[in-house]
Amino acid sequence: MSNSVLQQLIEMSRYLGDPANGYAILGEGNSSVRIDEDSFYVKASGTTMANIDESGFVAVSISKVTAIIDDPKAGDEDVTRVFQEALLDPNEKRRPSVEAMLHAILLRVPEYQFIGHTHPIYTNAILCSKVAEEAVSGRLFPDQVVSMKHKSVWIPYVDPGLVLAREVKTRFERFVEEEGVLPSAILMQNHGLITMGASPKAVTSCTDMSEKASRVLVNAYAMGGPRFMSPQDVDRIFTRPDEHYRLNSIAGRKS
Numbered sequence: 396m397s398n399s400v401l402q403q404l405i406e407m408s409r410y411l412g413d414p415a416n417g418y419a420i421l422g423e424g425n426s427s428v429r430i431d432e433d434s435f436y437v438k439a440s441g442t443t444m445a446n447i448d449e450s451g452f453v454a455v456s457i458s459k460v461t462a463i464i465d466d467p468k469a470g471d472e473d474v475t476r477v478f479q480e481a482l483l484d485p486n487e488k489r490r491p492s493v494e495a496m497l498h499a500i501l502l503r504v505p506e507y508q509f510i511g512h513t514h515p516i517y518t519n520a521i522l523c524s525k526v527a528e529e530a531v532s533g534r535l536f537p538d539q540v541v542s543m544k545h546k547s548v549w550i551p552y553v554d555p556g557l558v559l560a561r562e563v564k565t566r567f568e569r570f571v572e573e574e575g576v577l578p579s580a581i582l583m584q585n586h587g588l589i590t591m592g593a594s595p596k597a598v599t600s601c602t603d604m605s606e607k608a609s610r611v612l613v614n615a616y617a618m619g620g621p622r623f624m625s626p627q628d629v630d631r632i633f634t635r636p637d638e639h640y641r642l643n644s645i646a647g648r649k650s
């Protein structure tokens with residue numbers, strides 16, 4: 396089981412790191428898969444997605460990594476020690492990137508198994524612009540709604556590391572509470588994209604669609620500004636499930 400998910404993770408990561416896609420270069424980006432209820436493989440620090448293999452991933456405990464995010468007294472100085480303790484193999488020499496915290500938060504959600512984090516060129520052209528928040532607030536065309544749902548989670552720029560992990564956790568939980576559904580994409584200002592799903596395909600399609608929509612958006616701004624779909628038109632494409640999703644179904648989470 397774990398070997399086959401690792402193989403799927405390798406293929407997904409190579410796609411996300413393919414230079415032809417422009418989603419990540421050098422050591423940029425990271426990816427993960429949940430192995431079982433409390434463990435996940437995540438890209439090791441200092442590895443490149445484009446040619447990654449088994450040796451590019453480390454196995455880490457979800458609950459040990461998220462404990463530091465949930466503990467308001469913990470600071471960035473505690474991260475190195477906690478990451479060491481969270482390694483499933485105590486003799487492991489490689490380390491997960493500090494962004495492994497973002498993966499651990501999201502992998503507590505049973506419906507997500509694969510996570511991809513990238514810095515795609517056009518998505519970042521939008522996220523690094525003065526109009527970023529407005530530009531990602533709407534939907535442009537029906538297929539974008541199908542891949543990326545009706546709305547993405549917006550994260551304003553904050554310090555990378557623990558501060559960012561806590562901001563993502565807070566805003567992700569607020570999104571689920573307000574919308575009653577799980578998002579497919581998280582957009583981080585001046586940083587990049589996270590996509591989440593039950594399969595590698597869900598992650599790569601959402602990344603592809605974010606990049607396509609961002610290219611359209613850049614050009615729409617050049618032609619006088621985007622005309623977003625109306626909320627009614629978005630709702631006609633995006634059919635909400637009857638029952639609102641509740642985050643207290645997250646494994647190990649207190650109510």
Ligand SMILES: [Zn+2]
Pocket residue numbers: 424494512513514586587
């Ligand atoms: Zn990043």
